[in-house]
Amino acid sequence: MDAYGDDGKILAGGQSLVPLLNMRLARPAQLIDMNMCDELAYARETDGYLAIGAMTRQRDVEISPLVIQSCPVLSEALHRVGYLQTRYRGTIGGSLAHADPSAEIPTALTCLEGTLKVTSARGERLCTAKEFFLSYLTTSLEPDELLVEVLIPKSDMREGWAFLELSRRHSDFAIVGVACTLSLGESDGKIKRARISLGGVGPIPFCPEQAVSCLLGEKPSDLLFREAGRIASEEAEPDSDYHASAEYRREMVGVLVRRGLEKAMMRVKEKLSDGTA
Amino acid sequence: MGQPNSPKKESAQSGKTERQGSRLVRLKVNGRVREGYVEPRKLLVDFIREDLELTGTHIGCEHGSCGACTVFFNGRPLRSCLLLAVQADGAEIVTIEGIAKDGELNPIQAAFSEHHGLQCGFCTPGMIISAMDLLAQNPNPTETEIREAMSGHLCRCTGYEGILRSILAAAGRFGGERESVT
Numbered sequence: 001m002d003a004y005g006d007d008g009k010i011l012a013g014g015q016s017l018v019p020l021l022n023m024r025l026a027r028p029a030q031l032i033d034m035n036m037c038d039e040l041a042y043a044r045e046t047d048g049y050l051a052i053g054a055m056t057r058q059r060d061v062e063i064s065p066l067v068i069q070s071c072p073v074l075s076e077a078l079h080r081v082g083y084l085q086t087r088y089r090g091t092i093g094g095s096l097a098h099a100d101p102s103a104e105i106p107t108a109l110t111c112l113e114g115t116l117k118v119t120s121a122r123g124e125r126l127c128t129a130k131e132f133f134l135s136y137l138t139t140s141l142e143p144d145e146l147l148v149e150v151l152i153p154k155s156d157m158r159e160g161w162a163f164l165e166l167s168r169r170h171s172d173f174a175i176v177g178v179a180c181t182l183s184l185g186e187s188d189g190k191i192k193r194a195r196i197s198l199g200g201v202g203p204i205p206f207c208p209e210q211a212v213s214c215l216l217g218e219k220p221s222d223l224l225f226r227e228a229g230r231i232a233s234e235e236a237e238p239d240s241d242y243h244a245s246a247e248y249r250r251e252m253v254g255v256l257v258r259r260g261l262e263k264a265m266m267r268v269k270e271k272l273s274d275g276t277a
Numbered sequence: 278m279g280q281p282n283s284p285k286k287e288s289a290q291s292g293k294t295e296r297q298g299s300r301l302v303r304l305k306v307n308g309r310v311r312e313g314y315v316e317p318r319k320l321l322v323d324f325i326r327e328d329l330e331l332t333g334t335h336i337g338c339e340h341g342s343c344g345a346c347t348v349f350f351n352g353r354p355l356r357s358c359l360l361l362a363v364q365a366d367g368a369e370i371v372t373i374e375g376i377a378k379d380g381e382l383n384p385i386q387a388a389f390s391e392h393h394g395l396q397c398g399f400c401t402p403g404m405i406i407s408a409m410d411l412l413a414q415n416p417n418p419t420e421t422e423i424r425e426a427m428s429g430h431l432c433r434c435t436g437y438e439g440i441l442r443s444i445l446a447a448a449g450r451f452g453g454e455r456e457s458v459t
Contacts, residue, residue, distance in 0.1 A: 018359040019340035022320070031317075035364060083429025085407060086341060088353040089360075171428045 012094030054093025070154040076163040077108035107199030111179035117149040133204035160268035162260040178256040182264040201238035208232035229258035307375025315362040324362035333373040344430035347403035373402035394443030396434035
């Protein structure tokens with residue numbers, strides 16, 4: 001990668017890059033194929049974190065019992081990525097490095113406060129989602145750098161979660177996607193922690209901070225979730241495109257945030273009643 | 278986890294692997310070892326159709342949306358328009374030509390034929406490959422599961438109901454009880 005610089009392009013699963021090559025929208029002089037790199041295909045636990053190798057196939061992560069147990073939002077998000085046939089080949093790292101703003105994996109990783117491990121001949125660095133995603137299809141990866149792993153803090157056992165998406169058909173790009181988690185204080189039943197991330201509403205995954213702060217310390221209720229949705233839709237600054245207008249996206253942010261929080265709350269209750277929490 | 282990303286490199290050891298900028302690709306297709314020199318830029322689907330002369334695999338959109346070019350690649354149904362031929366070196370591929378055994382249609386092919394699972398037939402090779410994968414993973418899928426698994430395939434004749442019925446019928450043959458498809 002050092003040798004090729006800007007002329008070289010990493011080829012992971014190729015489910016986003018090869019269409020660009022076929023349409024001649026990308027014309028890299030050299031492709032560096034990572035598909036022989038089995039060492040980067042894994043999902044394992046390392047002190048409180050779930051570590052996933054960049055070349056792990058999306059389908060393998062989606063159905064991994066470890067992922068389903070320790071980061072269920074990610075598994076659910078993956079279920080909405082592309083088609084089954086593209087998930088068999090597409091990779092976690094490839095989707096993150098491609099940085100499509102309506103893609104599910106970046107949205108889920110942002111919600112889960114994941115860390116991306118990047119390496120080069122110069123050394124290794126860790127970055128947060130905020131440091132990694134810069135804009136539409138643009139990351140902070142330098143031409144000589146390679147994304148090798150993502151680290152996701154394991155989900156709290158008492159936590160509720162949801163991943164919802166509005167798209168025309170199952171598998172289509174998200175018009176709006178939302179990932180959220182919710183946990184309650186053990187003694188008072190008030191919201192102790194909430195995380196929300198939105199896809200498809202701007203150049204990078206968007207965290208509606210004011211919506212999150214309106215939830216903290218409050219008793220969960222339908223009214224509260226509706227209010228959080230309203231605030232999130234005011235905070236979001238989506239663009240209009242071919243698929244949906246900015247107004248429609250904004251409206252849908254409100255609906256999906258509310259529904260996401262309701263679903264997350266339902267899961268908190270289920271965990272409390274069946275004793276898993 | 279899962280399957281290895283890539284099969285063993287076999288061809289690199291034996292003889293010349295490059296010729297005038299083309300690379301030697303040796304792979305197993307429908308149980309037979311095949312090889313050829315290809316430009317690094319050539320798509321797998323073009324290699325299958327033009328070099329191996331297996332034209333049962335169709336090219337539709339050429340960017341991964343339509344699913345017509347789906348083939349089994351090391352056991353998984355993948356879009357052959359999103360793979361380069363050189364990436365198939367050492368791989369095992371099954372195309373629609375390799376599905377029937379001894380002139381006898383595979384049960385899914387038979388079900389498509391019986392239940393009007395095809396009209397013009399352009400999308401059918403891909404549909405059959407993905408339906409085989411679906412039923413191998415989940416022998417008794419619900420209608421919703423079938424629709425979801427097949428959502429990566431477009432039928433421009435819009436014959437989706439027939440395709441759905443065909444897969445349900447084939448599932449009956451696979452699993453025991455044959456579901457009613459009326």
